[in-house]
Amino acid sequence: MVPPLTDDRLDRFEAALHGDLIRPDDDGYDDARAVWNGMIDRHPALIARCAGVADVIEAVTLAREADCPVSVRGGGHNVSGSAVCNDGLVIDCSEMTAVGVDPAARTVWVQAGARWADVDHETGAFGLATPGGVVSDTGVAGLTLGGGIGHLRRKHGLSCDNLRSAEVVTADGEFVTASATSHADLFWALRGSGGGVGVVTAFEFDCHPVGPEVATCFTFYPGDRATECLQAYREFTATAPDEVSTLTSTGVMYDPDLFPPGVVDETKFAVMGCYAGDPETGERALAPLRELADPIADYSGVRQYVDFQQLLDADYPEGMRYYWKSLYLDGLPDSAIDRIAYWAEAAPSRLSTVDVWHLGGAIGRIGAAESAFAGRHAPFLLGVEANWKDPTADDENVAWVRDCLDDMRQFSDGSVYLNFPGFFEEGEAMRRTTFGPAYERLVEVEETYDPTGVFGRQTGAGAGAEASESDPE
Numbered sequence: 001m002v003p004p005l006t007d008d009r010l011d012r013f014e015a016a017l018h019g020d021l022i023r024p025d026d027d028g029y030d031d032a033r034a035v036w037n038g039m040i041d042r043h044p045a046l047i048a049r050c051a052g053v054a055d056v057i058e059a060v061t062l063a064r065e066a067d068c069p070v071s072v073r074g075g076g077h078n079v080s081g082s083a084v085c086n087d088g089l090v091i092d093c094s095e096m097t098a099v100g101v102d103p104a105a106r107t108v109w110v111q112a113g114a115r116w117a118d119v120d121h122e123t124g125a126f127g128l129a130t131p132g133g134v135v136s137d138t139g140v141a142g143l144t145l146g147g148g149i150g151h152l153r154r155k156h157g158l159s160c161d162n163l164r165s166a167e168v169v170t171a172d173g174e175f176v177t178a179s180a181t182s183h184a185d186l187f188w189a190l191r192g193s194g195g196g197v198g199v200v201t202a203f204e205f206d207c208h209p210v211g212p213e214v215a216t217c218f219t220f221y222p223g224d225r226a227t228e229c230l231q232a233y234r235e236f237t238a239t240a241p242d243e244v245s246t247l248t249s250t251g252v253m254y255d256p257d258l259f260p261p262g263v264v265d266e267t268k269f270a271v272m273g274c275y276a277g278d279p280e281t282g283e284r285a286l287a288p289l290r291e292l293a294d295p296i297a298d299y300s301g302v303r304q305y306v307d308f309q310q311l312l313d314a315d316y317p318e319g320m321r322y323y324w325k326s327l328y329l330d331g332l333p334d335s336a337i338d339r340i341a342y343w344a345e346a347a348p349s350r351l352s353t354v355d356v357w358h359l360g361g362a363i364g365r366i367g368a369a370e371s372a373f374a375g376r377h378a379p380f381l382l383g384v385e386a387n388w389k390d391p392t393a394d395d396e397n398v399a400w401v402r403d404c405l406d407d408m409r410q411f412s413d414g415s416v417y418l419n420f421p422g423f424f425e426e427g428e429a430m431r432r433t434t435f436g437p438a439y440e441r442l443v444e445v446e447e448t449y450d451p452t453g454v455f456g457r458q459t460g461a462g463a464g465a466e467a468s469e470s471d472p473e
Helices: 007-016 029-033 053-066 116-124 140-145 184-190 223-239 279-290 305-309 334-346 361-365 391-411 424-435 438-449
Strands: 020-022 046-049 070-073 089-092 099-102 107-111 163-169 175-179 199-206 213-222 244-251 268-275 301-304 321-329 353-358 380-388
Touching (some): 053 089, 053 199, 099 116, 116 305, 213 223, 213 305, 244 334, 334 353, 334 391
Parallel strands (some): 046 089, 070 089
Antiparallel strands (some): 099 107, 213 301, 244 268, 321 380
16 A cells, blocks of 8 residues: 555554454455456455445545555446555445345345346236346446446346445545435435446345246247348337337357357357337237247247346356447447448457447336436437456457447447446446536536545546446456
């Protein structure tokens, strides 16, 4: 750590914590600094594993006094690297995982270290859900603060759209509750800015009746039919009801358990999604997506919503190497479809994909000025996921994502989904482009609640900064 901290000050800090203070010489240090993305290899000076709000207040106070880099870790599903800083303090909320449901009010209260599987387990007991992502291992904090695009998005909106309130420790150590009627400017920023204005210790969400069973689509087609499948998908989305939220993936998607030897190494086109309503109606609504061409495999059907939320978990194991970027697309013309097919074939890893997410519906019915989230204008999101295992292949996989994005900017205004951001060090120019006119408003909120830049000492680090969707976080 940097001055003015003394050993005595650190001892007093450690004594005040109900959680653990982890230092570089401690046995558990390497495990504590590791996050889900195996590419992230940072060495903080201290990790404060907080047991509750009081610990967070102590940690924020220490960071402010130390004038040192600080990062905030929630559920730990970190793709951008912002959850762990070098030579500074990690405020680790990963042990704060309580979830409480009020079924009568249809709300759920969630601590900052919880993951979506924790939330789904509790809300599902009452036939309720709040929109999460598409991987249940994703952290609630990072996903929500970056927006939160998931399987319920077109019917019930983003994760941040369903946020009723957030409990926040600000840079001066004050504990506040932000909502539409209290600290409204802070609440606006928390809904889609990616964080950076305090440490959110708990979230309160609206819930909706979902399931317990939903109609789902999960169909794979030959890669040489990807272009015509994407064209047919574009036509399907033009009239799809809001209950239908779907995405497509193009890539090898290597999995010997899912595909026979003859196709396991070949490029494939997949479409996945669900219907947020009556399962029988949903099966009819999703049927055209199962007939885009002759499928290689079709795992569609009516299943428990909670199970559907976990369907992709095994595809994103902890410790693998990930580099994800994104662009909001102005549309899906034939020329964009051709380039998507090209870049999917060019991927250096058999685990990487180029994805298209259908947006609109409830996402677009919230005014652009009502939250910091910047993607409401777009009909589609392009996600470019490099997923690989070999550390010696880092450069070629990162280069593939960047080259693809450079090419695809011709179909975009350049704004991005903050849960698929690349590395957090790339962030400031990206934020200016993404937020546009709202960027200055966001800066004003940051200056109001963090005038000395406690959470700005590591670019991109802030409340729940570990977004990913898989965004994952």
